[in-house]
Amino acid sequence: MQAYWETDKTKRQQEASKILADLPEWFCLPESTKVYIDNTKQFDTLFIEFDYEVVGFLSIKKTAQQTAEIDCMGVLKSAHRKGVGHQLIEEALQWCRENHLLFLQVKTLADTHPDSYYKNTRAFYHKNGFIDVEIFPELWGSENPCLQLIRCV
16 A cells, blocks of 8 residues: 555545545535535645555644644545555654644544444544544534544644
């Protein structure tokens, strides 16, 4: 697997769009998916290639003097459980260290929502050292409670 930070904003959008289209269980709302894709133009975006195919990405933004947030992360279904997500997190942590940040945070659907796909997402983040910080019941609307997770860099 090869990780790289893409500088071409058009390529960022194209690759992110391809990956998110493969993940309708997580990215089923066209308007929010479009925002994630558009955000790759303004946020640093990391990609992972395997056998010359882009299989995952992570976009990251600085949110405070010592904190960054994963804006969006996606891995093609065919590459799930092959270490791609873990490598994306490790590369993001390295980016944080290089930018003198202390914390990396992410938001996802809280466990007060019964979605089984997001249960796996939360387990992934926990396995990668993130801890729950707070549930925001209304941030994304009452039907989509938001969980904030964080980890030290």
